Amino acid sequence: MPRFAANLSMLFTEVPFPDRFAAAAGAGFRGVECQFPYQYAAEHLADLAAMNALTMVLFNAPPGDWAAGERGLAALPGRDSEFRDGVELALDYADMMDCPCLHVMAGVVAEEDWAPALDTYLDNLAAAADMARDHGVRVLIEPINPVDMPGYFLTRPEDALRVIETLDHPNLGLQYDIYHAQMERGALTDTLEDALDRIGHIQIAGVPGRHEPDARGEVNWRYLFGLLDAHGYDGWVGCEYRPRAGTLTGLRWANDWGIGG
């Protein structure tokens, strides 16, 4: 059975962020992930994870000015040094929290700027993967669907896989968010079967609505979790969804599997 991790940016938002560690552990999770931890000291977060016997499995590098609409810097020409400073900071957090994976967001790019953005993206990802290797951290890239994030540079799993193949860096992998993939074009089985060796982390949410991964949506979770088991996927599966009506009530979907795997 998959090992599920609670995304603390989207689950347990009934309580302040630091209290979500205990809430996740209380619900049975052994792993947690989050989007941006930088508001809190890394030592504090590492203590919270340790106190609650939780593994921090993934978080994102700084995304630039989120409030101004930025969604990552990796593909933004002229922002290289800011991007690399952000990765350095993220790696300090990863060291402190003993976190194995770092999601690096590409950014929002106008269509006419795609060519220079791709060059920048490849350079920055190669640099980030090199930097992270020294810390024992794997850099991941995640296709995000254009409905949820208009203008995001990396929307299709096949493009992410092409980037990964082009760079051919042992420390660069795919973060496969099944919600985003289904919103974009589906073909979930094909990607999972063809690219599992390049997938460093999986995330889940129901479609439509990005709610609980349960039978109310169009994705057959029983089939997909069985597929992951059949292919020996032993990474984490991050629960990055918006609970319909309270995190604990919504966790009934996990009864069939057991949260801890």
Ligand SMILES: O=C(O)C(=O)CO
């Ligand atoms: O929106 C998402 O799916 C993200 O993972 C951004 O961190």
